[in-house]
Amino acid sequence: MAWFKKTREVKTEKRVKIPEGLWVKCDNCKEIIYKKEIEKNLQVCPKCNYHFRISAAERINFIADEDSFMETAAELSTTDPLNFEDTMPYSERLKENKKRTGISEAAIYGDATINERPVVLAIMDFSFMGGSMGSAVGEKITCAAERALEDKTPLIIVSSSGGARMQEGMFSLMQMAKASSAIAKLKEAGILYIAVLADPTFGGVTASFAMLGDIIIAEPKSLIGFAGPRVIEQTIKQQLPENFQRAEFLLDHGMIDIVVERKELKNTVYKLIQHFMPLSQES
Amino acid sequence: MSYYLDFEKPLEELETKIEELRKLSDGTEIDIASEIKRLEKKAKDLRSEIFSSLTPWQKTLIARHPERPYTLDYIGIIAEDFIELHGDRRFADDPAIVGGVGKINGIPMVIIGHQKGRGTKERIYRNFGQPNPEGYRKALRLMKLAERFKMPVVTFIDTPGAYPGIGAEERGQGEAIATSLMEMSRLKTPIISIVIGEGGSGGALALSVADRLYMLEHSVYSVISPEGCAAILWRKNGELGTEDFSRAADSLKLTAEDLKSFKIIDDIIPEPLGGANREPETTAKKIVEYIFKALEPLQSKSASKLIEERYKKIRKIGSLTQTTQ
Numbered sequence: 001m002a003w004f005k006k007t008r009e010v011k012t013e014k015r016v017k018i019p020e021g022l023w024v025k026c027d028n029c030k031e032i033i034y035k036k037e038i039e040k041n042l043q044v045c046p047k048c049n050y051h052f053r054i055s056a057a058e059r060i061n062f063i064a065d066e067d068s069f070m071e072t073a074a075e076l077s078t079t080d081p082l083n084f085e086d087t088m089p090y091s092e093r094l095k096e097n098k099k100r101t102g103i104s105e106a107a108i109y110g111d112a113t114i115n116e117r118p119v120v121l122a123i124m125d126f127s128f129m130g131g132s133m134g135s136a137v138g139e140k141i142t143c144a145a146e147r148a149l150e151d152k153t154p155l156i157i158v159s160s161s162g163g164a165r166m167q168e169g170m171f172s173l174m175q176m177a178k179a180s181s182a183i184a185k186l187k188e189a190g191i192l193y194i195a196v197l198a199d200p201t202f203g204g205v206t207a208s209f210a211m212l213g214d215i216i217i218a219e220p221k222s223l224i225g226f227a228g229p230r231v232i233e234q235t236i237k238q239q240l241p242e243n244f245q246r247a248e249f250l251l252d253h254g255m256i257d258i259v260v261e262r263k264e265l266k267n268t269v270y271k272l273i274q275h276f277m278p279l280s281q282e283s
Numbered sequence: 284m285s286y287y288l289d290f291e292k293p294l295e296e297l298e299t300k301i302e303e304l305r306k307l308s309d310g311t312e313i314d315i316a317s318e319i320k321r322l323e324k325k326a327k328d329l330r331s332e333i334f335s336s337l338t339p340w341q342k343t344l345i346a347r348h349p350e351r352p353y354t355l356d357y358i359g360i361i362a363e364d365f366i367e368l369h370g371d372r373r374f375a376d377d378p379a380i381v382g383g384v385g386k387i388n389g390i391p392m393v394i395i396g397h398q399k400g401r402g403t404k405e406r407i408y409r410n411f412g413q414p415n416p417e418g419y420r421k422a423l424r425l426m427k428l429a430e431r432f433k434m435p436v437v438t439f440i441d442t443p444g445a446y447p448g449i450g451a452e453e454r455g456q457g458e459a460i461a462t463s464l465m466e467m468s469r470l471k472t473p474i475i476s477i478v479i480g481e482g483g484s485g486g487a488l489a490l491s492v493a494d495r496l497y498m499l500e501h502s503v504y505s506v507i508s509p510e511g512c513a514a515i516l517w518r519k520n521g522e523l524g525t526e527d528f529s530r531a532a533d534s535l536k537l538t539a540e541d542l543k544s545f546k547i548i549d550d551i552i553p554e555p556l557g558g559a560n561r562e563p564e565t566t567a568k569k570i571v572e573y574i575f576k577a578l579e580p581l582q583s584k585s586a587s588k589l590i591e592e593r594y595k596k597i598r599k600i601g602s603l604t605q606t607t608q
Binding site for chain 1: 445446447448449451452453454455456457458460461462464465466468469484485488489492504505506507512515516534535536537542545547593594597598600601602603604605
């Protein structure tokens with residue numbers, strides 16, 4: 001009779017089959033929502049206000065003026081300095097990610113305008129190897145900062161990353177120092193740098209340029225931290241507090257300036273630029 | 284009794300035997316004396332054999348050797364009239380990072396480093412060398428002090444990484460490290476960093492944005508620990524063992540030799556045969572030699588030149604290509 005009892009104990013999770021494409025299950029509130037409705041809402045859940053992870057290309061449209069973004073150094077790519085191989089060679093993994101995402105690396109940067117105000121804009125893309133930072137991402141962020149310095153234009157970096165990219169070893173780690181050094185120069189020159197943190201922002205990105213913004217903005221409910229929640233849980237062997245490492249948690253602890261909804265982001269950034277670096281009348 | 288790592292076990296047998304023989308003899312019996320001599324030579328040969336072909340994983344273990352000299356050990360040997368300074372003036376004093384002022388070869392310097400503990404009690408007190416944000420803020424405060432009083436900064440790197448804890452996150456671990464990187468890149472005084480043991484990721488980098496970055500011969504410096512790397516790659520295959528860590532350590536290219544070939548570090552400081560733990564004094568002397576070798580050309584530079592060169596040095600790190608695919 002034992003087997004009889006066993007079957008009863010098995011939890012049968014009620015699975016809702018979602019037809020591909022039409023409906024989406026919210027990662028946060030688990031509600032099933034009509035996909036078009038989410039799209040219309042800038043990829044934000046209308047039920048719980050969860051901000052879905054979006055590609056760099058989508059993000060450009062939400063923050064910059066239409067067709068204003070001109071990508072620089074799109075072809076910049078990393079070599080494979082360590083000849084790293086895990087379940088597949090790193091060079092293969094890169095190719096696979098390029099093909100799948102249509103971008104060459106986990107960040108893009110270039111010139112753009114926000115309400116006709118010129119800016120330098122860099123955006124990370126979590127779908128490319130978890131937005132991890134290797135030589136190419138580090139170089140692009142550094143170049144973006146240097147370009148902002150040269151043109152005396154505000155810099156906006158939208159971060160979304162798991163941290164430094166393991167596959168490039170110490171080359172990746174040193175990108176943190178490189179990007180931070182470039183941001184340091186901006187600060188000395190009085191050029192505004194606005195850091196926007198999107199879900200998720202962790203590790204070497206948090207511990208470098210992401211937390212160095214003159215102004216730090218986060219999207220609602222984004223997970224932001226240095227160490228990942230699982231690592232912390234394993235280390236301290238305690239349950240983590242509710243809301244831990246969410247944007248609102250960081251706001252409460254004084255680590256960021258504002259939590260801004262996606263639909264308000266462009267205007268908020270614009271207003272900040274106008275306050276901190278107003279264009280003089282004659283120019 | 285010395286502590287032997289697994290791959291040093293053959294040495295342990297030999298050296299225990301030598302010890303026993305020594306106790307037996309009073310030095311007058313020719314036979315025993317010559318036997319001791321013979322065994323000593325054998326031990327030395329064996330040691331140089333083991334240490335000339337260390338794998339990256341074995342180097343990782345040496346870098347974490349419980350008897351390896353720590354920051355305060357070196358400070359005790361090389362710094363005269365050292366006074367430790369405490370606290371970040373914001374929240375607390377972090378025992379996982381120590382810092383203070385002292386003279387090395389008669390020149391006052393600010394010396395800062397990660398600090399691990401020896402024995403269970405001290406290890407816990409030092410949080411196993413894993414700093415909290417206040418540690419980095421203390422370090423930066425001391426570096427700013429050095430800048431104002433025109434003193435060189437020497438940092439010793441030896442940490443498994445910045446502490447992953449609730450409080451650390453609440454108090455801005457990421458911000459503390461980021462600010463340290465940014466401020467060090469513009470500090471108007473020479474900075475010399477030496478990896479003496481474990482260079483664990485961002486928590487190590489936060490003290491090593493420097494004009495000269497050296498590594499002790501058997502130290503390691505990595506973006507992630509071999510265990511962490513193995514866990515990410517092969518956790519699904521079940522329990523992980525030495526073989527996996529060894530494979531990960533190979534892949535990560537974390538030895539001083541690898542990093543010198545990548546031009547990520549400037550030079551390797553040789554260790555005595557058998558590692559720094561065998562002869563802390565000799566190692567410390569070598570470290571001083573390298574500090575002064577680095578300092579001489581740096582001290583004559585103007586602050587702006589110093590910073591510009593530091594920027595260029597960090598700026599060029601990367602492994603890049605332009606693809607059109």
